[in-house]
Amino acid sequence: YFSHFYIISVLWNGFLLWHLTQSLFLGVPFPNWLHGLLSILGAAQFQGGELALSAFLVLVFLWLHSLRRLFECFYVSVFSNAVIHVVQYCFGLVYYVLTGLTVLSQVPMDGRNVYVIGKNLLMQARWFHILGMLMFIWSSVHQYKCHVILGNLRKNKAGERPFRATACRF
Template sequence: LQAPKRWFTHFYVVSVLWNGFLLIWLFRAKFLGGSLPSWIQHVHHVLGRASQSEDTGNEHFSALLVLLLLWLHSCRRLAECLWTSVFSSGVIHIVQYCFGLGYYIAVGSTVLCQVPTDVRNGKELSMQIHWYHIVGVMMYIWASLHQHRCLVILANLRKSKSGKVVSLSHSVPFGDWFERVSCPHYFAELLIYVSMAITLGFHNVTWWCVVMYVLFNQALAAVLSHEFYQKNFSSYPKHRKAFIPFV
């Protein structure tokens, strides 16, 4: 069984809805005196986090910020899938499709499961902002801008100057990070997840596991695309790397 690649859009529809739901839930718990759902409390009990008593508010604020970044990322990617990207007639296996849907549900839940369930509202918002929040958000914006530019470059290869789709074939992209790597949009995706790890304060092991998954997943896809370009375009730039510049 196979699904068309344009169904990638479904991943971001699910992510926008689910992570938006989690974001509202955490916002209510943080600022409106609400409580986290019982299933989150059950996960905390299983992980042994229910016994943690120390909560300065930083974990809640960091998680809230990361959920916001994740939701904004999903919104942008959904908009790009709907109005920017031009999908080929390629397909993906239905198992890969189902895994993708599950992944975008799990990744937001992972963030929510990292914070203590006992909310404390004793600190002002300004006191909860740390340097790693600023660094993480700045890196997120930087990587997101470059990813969008690269996706626009790819889409324009299949469009006329008027914006009409004229081809579904592959061409060699140039400009922005394409001058260094074959798949800069995959590299930018990795940087976006790294920026969220920074926003969580560097020490969240669970999120670093997510980053490692993104690294291997995007690297594999980039290597396959790089080999495709080299095989099908004899004049393909020799200096370009597959995934990470200069590596």
């Protein structure tokens, strides 16, 4: 099952989102270990006016996407008995951990705190933030509908299809 990927993503990226939210809205600095890790990844120092809001929105949407996919794994998708190679499995786990860290490394930093121009995050909102939110909502709804359709093509948890193709024999 793919639920392991999304469990890790929901927990890890939720943890990162929690720290980013606390830093943005409450002024709480990132923990030393997280700041050090972000420095290794090349965290931005005072760059870009919209980067704090952009990174916040991307991390929120990544977390929401992972939460929706976790829901789909448990309640929508019907998986076959196929197995995944251990390398692909490890890559999937590492992917969701590094994706959140990569997003967080783009946040402009002032020491261990997030740097926000004007100290008002909502004043950073631009047209592309609105467009990005609308695209995320539309694509999430569309992907969910597609997964429901694909899940309904399978008859049961064993992965049997609702129809059996028969070959014509002459």
